[in-house]
Amino acid sequence: MGNFNLDFSSDSELSSVPPSPTLAARSSPEPAERYPTPSSQEGAEPAEGSARQARPKRRRNPLPKERTTQYLDLSKSLYEQNDEHNLLVQTLRHQKDIVVIAGAGISTAAGIPDFRSTDGLFKSLQKKHNLKASGKLLFDAAVYQDDALTAPFHEMVRSLSEEVANIKPTAFHQMLARLGIESRLKRLYTQNIDGIETSMGPLATEIPLNVKGSWPITIQLHGSIEKMVCQKCRYLDNFKPDMFKQADPPACTECTDNDNARQIVGQRSHGIGRMRPRIVLYNEHNPDEEAITSVMNADIKSRPRVLIVAGTSLKIPGVRRLVKSLCTMIRSRKDGVTMFINNEPPSGKEFDSCFDLIIKGSCDEVAHQVNLKSWESKDTTPCVYESSPEPIPRNFNSTDISVVVTPKKRPRADTGLATPSSHDEKPTKKPATKATNIKIENPASNGRSIQDIIKKEKAAAHKPTSKFITKPAPNPRPKKAATTAASKKRGTPAAPVNKIASFGRVTKTSQAAGKLSTKADGKPMQPVPAGASRNNGPLPKTEQPEKADKLNPESLPQPVASS
Template sequence: MSSDDDSSQCSFLSRSPTPPSELYPSPPPSQHPSTKGSPLPDNMEQRARQPNDDGPPRKKRRVAEPKPRVTRHLDLSGDDIDDSEPSQREALDLLLKVLHKKRKIVMIVGAGISVSAGIPDFRSSTGLFNSLRQEHNLKTSGKDLFDASVYRDPASTATFHQMVRSLSEKSRGACSTDFHHLIATLADEGRLLRLYSQNVDGLETALGPLATETPLPQKGPWPKTVLLHGGLEKMFCVKCKEVNDFNPALFDGPTPPECEACAYVDNLRTQFEGKRSHGIGRLRPRMVLYNENGPDEDAIGRVTTADLRARPDAVIVVGTTLKVPGVRRIAREMINTVRDRKDGISIWVNNEPEPKGVDLNNCWDLIVRGPCDAVAKQAAMRRWDQPVDPKEITDEEYRKIARIPSPKVLVPISPRKKQVDKAKGIMTPSASPKLGNKTLGPLVQTTIKPEDSKVGTPQPKGRKKNPAAGASKKTQQNKKPSSKKKATEGDKNKSGITLKLPFKQSKAVAQAPAKTLEKEQACGTDSKRHPTVMAPVSPQSAKNNTAPPYREPLIKDLAVTPKSSPRSDKTISPTGYVPNDMLKILD
């Protein structure tokens, strides 16, 4: 064996023996989770923990999927309902639940709700479009009479005026139907959010709870009824936009009538002011025709936006085919908003099938086939103009219907609260606190009457004598006469006001009136205008004449103005110590 082999062999032998891995398993690295406590399943592999890993992923919250909506069908075309079919009974219960329980209902109605009142609809076999074509020998449909192009031709204008007069006479002679009263009852109970009507007959607005405003306000609050296509109850001038009641006699012949307001203004300009004429406007019925913008278009957009934000809980479309694009868009937006709610219900009521289209596909929760008056019959709701019998319904339902508030609970007031309330009106205490043998007189409010030549301070109630005059005769005899005259009761100041002193005059103030005047002027008080009272101070401060600045008096019941009120050159201050409680009351 060569040296190279020996060296390699020695080097190999000098190495440490490596034990087999089966006998000495190494611990798992720190990146791997431990599986001693809870072994992993056979099919699950260990995942290396990342440095930013906070643990196992959070469990996803289970969200209950919305229940699939089912479209129910109710047939009210016959006299009776087939109770043998449970689907009919469920559909009827859903209809009655909406009419009796929902709180924010939106209704979109058409001419179908007025058919039973004697006013024909538009698109049916016996509607206005077919009848007008036969009556006026039109080459096309009668829909052309409701187009804005009728004013381009005198012949079509005359035919339009004739149609308008006939329709206005029918509307004025018709009465509201049962379904009209059902809508009015919902409005009277406060459960109708809005009524969008395409009708021009005015049968809805003739009822009190469904009254509207013409023109429609641009800002809320808005009326319950919104006339999408105007009505035959009003006419307006195309120039000055003035609105008046509709007069059918004016619309006779091919020429539209003149506006009286425009004629009056034009007469003033030309005859009296010598200016040129601006023209006279023409009158026309305030109803929206095809291919023109309505006068209330902007206001209707604002009302619709507000109702969508209110999130209605039910929408009912009755007596219309939704052929007009604007009305169809309103219905689609209302249905989408209602069906976003968990308890929102959309209902279609008509003799004709529901409208087809991608935008209105599968959007109805209940489809009622039959006249709308049959719906009112099944609902059997009270009429809005009938009195309510409280014996037939519960107290809670009676308060909701009659709008009677709940009785108020009267909480008895404790005697302590009555005393506190009574004490709030007292400005000063009834009696001053006693300090040993000395008693401070109560504060007195001064009342000045203009008819009195001499105005004085009245004595406090309950005291017949002035506290300052209650000193004994011996005390007055022992006092040495002063060279300077002090202010006493009955004296008059320079302004002629009689002084009645509830407190004794301070010695320092009596000896130094000039210093007192200087302090008042330094504090911004004009001694010639306002009588001021010295702020209460301690006896030592009064003796040393180091009193705080003067302030306005506690005089509220002055009968004269402060400018005419004179002031006294002499001030009044207490002679004894004033407690803190008294200072708080004075402040």
Template structure:
């Protein structure tokens, strides 16, 4: 503010600047607001919060995650009150993000880092049990990846009540006998050479078929379906024949597979126990309980019988006076050891297409990678993911063998424990520990419209 005054000596006009003074009080000018927001503190009476001192490594990890100690303790205090009030089905749902662009990764663990969640207790703060920086990486990979490839094995269905194959309580040990040896022999193509082994194979199929109908998909199955619903699942390669995954609405498959695009979301690498097909004419029919309840044929079999489609074709050829052909065998549509995969060429074309699609995340769950074809698939996919700066994660109750680690080369994080805890861990971290975004203030401009006078002629 400038004021014009006259100098008494020279009688000239002089410009004088006056400083603007601010007063505090009712009669003075209003004090300018600082713009600080009031932070609402949550009651901490019944919540246990970690109060011990942080080491330099903990402070470094918190800084990488963008958290200060005060914010960190405040988020830890929300563990018991808010999260436990949610229904159990909602607790294990991964978050839905509407982000068009994937957030920048702030921390990547060294190759081969182990995250042990086998003894994790969700009623205690996570920072007391495991490294939060590793959980951040797992949360970031599952929540924000745009083209996820998942390879799952029998360990995913153990939580539903279906045993795996190679563990101490698995099918190979449960089906082992003194005469036939390990139960692995029942999954070999040579099982069709004798009537005695065929009868044991039929009883084993009946057991697996009954289990697959009685069991429901697990939390991990629903997590995969949720990723597919969000449009972020590139492909699910499953070694399971129980069909728990394809029951979900967003994990449908096509049988038989074709070379025509678009390819289905779920690719069954080892077949489907819910179907029967002919070994010759590729006739496919649904497997049901009537196969096991019907009277045995002349060879004493109920399930592994001659194909009705081939028999009908021979009847037509007999009437037409043509030479009869060999009839195929109707059997469950699963792939056994020492057997050629009927859809092998198509699956190879699908995997080649997925590798060229620049996947950004690979999660290998519930499998030991003993099958050579699956092991080679994981290696090629992991190489493509790391070339695109993506994430490769192993989830199993046991860590991979050194030969698997050397063969695949890329495993950013090894999650050791039940895979059924992964959805809850991701949901818990997102609810309690994830830093909140600051809302930007939007300046709204109010435009005044000048009314125009309308002259009436």
């Protein structure tokens, strides 16, 4: 057995006698943690267990926040677009892992025209070389199949190379170089062939690209005129404009040396290749296609934070797919931002939900508002910028100022007839105007009112009617009842004329016979069947001959024989 050091002193808990259950219940209540109900005493502090239970649980929002698109117009007042301007400046000053997809629009400020604008290369080359179609033919792979297109193509490439040699980088190029120095620019995909980006140290590239890893910052999607390549042996050399003054492509120097060496040894010739600018034309294979695909897939998997699409109209299918893929991935992040910078908005409904901010204006104006350090500065420490930057004022010309004159509001004129109000509501009185003072008569208001007609019918119903009942004529117009001579002598009023709809055929004889009719033997009048002879017959004899003698027989209606 092991040695156990047990202390049986009076202070030990083991030596004390356990209390009885009744005393334990009275003297020492159970701890408050077992009773989750609140204390009955006012002002009592809750126990630790109840306090933990009372803490509200944090609710997680499973649905992502809805993304909207904001618009920033650099030609308008930036003080009225403070939120959009702040998003632009703060993103380019502080965010990391930035991917830029650039087009020809970032080089227009340097004097190099773009392709598809009204003053672009497609229009200018068509006029210069009298081409039947657009100048796009000079950027097609068919230029080496037609001698009439090879000479203009060599002239265009040679003049472009000479212009680029004397051009300085624009403000947007310098901003990209500064982002590269600060290690915040992850990748630059450029569609330009001028090579201005790669002439700057922080944006240097590699030609050709390596398929497996260690890629440079700048990826040239369409090559550049800085290099020329042999179509046969793939020999790469710096571009020399003097070799492209003629229509025929120059011979490859590497192939020439190898062919001369083989002839000296006595081997057969393998042929001599032709040199061409290392730019990707329409309808031809890109030599760096496999490496560019590897770079794109790697950048999408790395989940960058910011995407900036600048100076491009997004007409190339491969660039469109890359933009949509990056926008979908970046907008899924909480801190991701996507921007589009160009003088015209992106075309196509597929880009409606791709960008958080669409900026209308030049790329150099964006760099002017961001106002980063110079890329030539040796200071690599991150700059501390203002938390809420103010827009930098621009020098406006007199043509930028426009005066807006608001037209005066004309007084409202009430024209037409006022509609009657519903129920018995009294219409509100309007101030008298020239239009309301003009009284326009309503043709439907001519004639007697409905109230007068109702009163006359009620009064006629209580008075005794004449012995003779008049039958109304089929004429729809109302006529006054003619008073007979007998009624004049007797002083009795004539019966009122009631309108009764006639359903039978109306003739002239029926109109004459139906003017006055009487009741015979107290029987009601019966309709005459169709085709039967119509005869009113003699008048019945009156029961009071004395009163009948007083009547004038000429005033009584005479029987009319029906035809």
